[in-house]
Amino acid sequence: MPLDDDTLSELQRSYLAAIYRWRLRGHWHAIRIGQPAPEIERAFPLVQRFGLLSAWNPHSAPRAEEINRADDERLYAAIHAQGRKGVHAFASAPDRSWREPSWVVLDIDVPELDALARRFGQLGTLHWQRGEPVRLRMDATRPDSLQPHPFVDWIQ
Template sequence: MRELQVVNAAELALAYAAAEYAVALDGDALPLRVGRPANDLEAYWPAARYLFVSAWNPASQPHSDSANQAADERLVARIQAAGVQRHAAWAQDSAGQWREPGWLLADLDDSAADALAREFGQAGVLAWRRGEPVRLRMLIARPQDAAASEHTDWVEG
């Protein structure tokens, strides 16, 4: 497991919560937003739980495309070995300046999801139960200056 050194966790959480997420299903891009239900996705791909995770740019520190692609290949191998269903997904900022590929996974419990994300150095993931709004799950300590958010959970190691 990697030790994350996040410069400003409060700002990072705000950026993650404001980002635009989507999952590719049969040629359609279904949007995901923190704090909103994912009704279209859940109707199309029923599961009890959902997780968006990426292996790119651990701790939001830029890495080369080749390093990110190698990390993504390792993540896919782990997902396949665990027998978890997945669909290609991505995250991007609203201005379109940053885009990061990832995977939407079905039916991982919180501890397995957290372990997988931490293994790949991620500071945060999206995780939610069917029928509930999408939640941001920050896998680092909540800083004192972090604004309260109804749909953000802070989970320490």
């Protein structure tokens, strides 16, 4: 279902303002759009590409927790079926009014990430190359009223 321009603009603002974290050995570490992610890159020194996505609440429409959890398990299985490793992550609103468990997928290329995002109905994902800033990928057409952002890729 296509989203209107106002909704897409609001979702971009929300995704840019969100808090993204990944977990290693019981500790949570930040990922910030527009900045490199040296902690995860140090933790996985052989990995060249990273992607973050969720299976929760497709197109940012809230669903029951049991449905979200079942889709999260399917996403985890799909990541591993592609020979990739997934690291626990989450995204949340700064005020914690919204939170989605997610996965950082190691060595995933852009076409694979986009295919998984579409399969699980996700509008926004993160992707970056080692040493480069984290980018937000929006699986829609940028509204004409929305100015380009240096770290947002509209992929339709």
